[in-house]
Amino acid sequence: MEGYSEIIxxxxxxxxxxxxxxxxxxxxxxxxxxxxxTVLSKNDEITIAGDVYPKNLVKSKFLKLNYYxxxxxxxxxxxxxxxxxxxxxxxxASLFNxxxxxxxxxxxxxxxxISEV
Numbered sequence: 781m782e783g784y785s786e787i788i789x790x791x792x793x794x795x796x797x798x799x800x801x802x803x804x805x806x807x808x809x810x811x812x813x814x815x816x817x818t819v820l821s822k823n824d825e826i827t828i829a830g831d832v833y834p835k836n837l838v839k840s841k842f843l844k845l846n847y848y849x850x851x852x853x854x855x856x857x858x859x860x861x862x863x864x865x866x867x868x869x870x871x872x873a874s875l876f877n878x879x880x881x882x883x884x885x886x887x888x889x890x891x892x893x894i895s896e897v
Contacts, residue, residue, distance in 0.1 A: 784819050784843075788812065793847040804854065811850055814871055815842050829873040841876055849878040 788794075789812065797808045818826065819839050826838045853874045864870045 785816055787843065788815050788819065788845075791843065791846055792850045796847060797850060800851070801854065807854060807857075808850075811853065811871060811875070814868065815845060815875065818842050818872065818875075828876045829869070833876075838876065841879060844879060845875060849875070853878050 792812065792815070794808070794812055798805055801808050819842050821835055821839075824835055825832045826835055827833075828838065853871065856874060857871075
């Protein structure tokens, strides 16, 4: 567990997230713990947004998350205007999709000069 804990903290630049979000440190800690719990899951499959995925796929995606992905998820959560009934499920889906969503957003910003999506 200690190995994955350190890898995840390094990947998401945990300390910098704490500095960047002094009033949301509980959120940063919660996201880190959710990533760690998911990576360490003993289940063969993990359900995300109603879909079942092989654990290794989810683990791989979560180990690729970085600072910007977590920043994106925190920003999206802050902009969300709909009621979230299960924050853990919502964050799990957001983190699972963060990599591909963040990349698409960067492409839109670069090629279409869009500041917010």
